[in-house]
Amino acid sequence: MKPQSMLFTIYGEYVRHYGSEIWIGSLTKLMGEFGLSEPAVRAAISRMLRQGWLESRKVGNRSYYSVSERGKKRLEEAAARIYKVETGVWDGKWCIASYNIPEERRALRDQLRKELGWMGFGMLTTSTWISPNNLADHVKELTEAYEITEHVEIFMAEHFGWSDPKQLVQKCWNIEEINEKYKGFIEAYRPQYEEMAESLRQNREVADSYCFVEKTKLVHEYRKFLFIDPDLPQELLPEVWLGKEADQLFQDYYTMLNPGAVRFFETVYEAAPQK
Structure with missing residues (x-):
């Protein structure tokens, strides 16, 4: 059980419903219920601070940690998918993200692939990812945040051949x-x-x-x-x-x-x- 992953769960399931901020003492006690030590928790918090998921502030001699705007957005997206409601009939359209990111920005390219996978996209070809859900706005926000809009194209399209839809699913997932x-x-x-x-x-x-x-x-x-x-x-x-x-x-x-x-x-x- 990785401390950083468990912190995401604690923040997403509890802390975000209580103002999104918590005292480090409370946090280490909660994490201690899973056998995680205080040094391990503090190290995970430091990583999340560096990665932009958390923010900190001092009040007297106490440290409080809150979810950043980026973190709140990710937790809300995750909650919407975990506690999903039944969707309607599929309209037959596919959301397609195609990119051509230069080799010198390879780290960003790898990160984009991870994010697309997390959103629910499947890889059709190396640089073409598809989803039967309309995720165009999410991809737009992501590419704007990474400043790679000039390297990415987004489509909502129908598929005319040659695989049938279920075969297409088998290819991508x-x-x-x-x-x-x-x-x-x-x-x-x-x-x-x-x-x-x-x-x-x-x-x-x-x-x-x-x-x-x-x-x-x-x-x-x-x-x-x-x-x-x-x-x-x-x-x-x-x-x-x-x-x-x-x-x-x-x-x-x-x-x-x-x-x-x-x-x-x-x-x-x-x-x-x-x-």
Whole structure:
């Protein structure tokens, strides 16, 4: 469990709902619930500061860390995909991003590929990426932020040949591998969910700290699908698709754990002084 990745989960799931700022003491205590040491947490925070995800301020001898505007945007995008609502009928159009970035800007090119993958694009050719979702505005913002607009073209287009849409999906994404990942998630979390449900039916006491740890781990694991699942419309999914079952399991278990998790967070969290 990487400290920086867990920090994203803590900020996205809790801190952003409480003003997006937290005292370092509260943060290290929360992270300590997962066996992460204070030096490891501080090192991860330093990296996130350098990368522009967090901002810091001192009040007396206390340090507070808040999510930057860039960080807020990323967390909001992630939340919209984790807690997604059912989409309508696919219009048959593909969003296409094509780029030709010079070799001397290779680092930016590699970063663009990572960002496109995170958004849900699949690689059709080395420099042409496609998505069945309208992500044109997101790509525009990204290319403007990286100052590479002169090297990128964005299209919304229909596909006339030669692969059929599902074959196109197979070319751009490893659907079988994603399905296997969902299968692993279901196999790992179904027994935990059923055990928790039974505890609640039997009116057994479940510690709030347990709910906090288990809910945070649940979100942390499910968040990984943002990096591999392109969120395809129903029309493009295979006949056997475990994403729906995994999503329902996630929602049900999350709902069960959330009240206790929030109560525990509130006992540890200290509101930052007004700026």
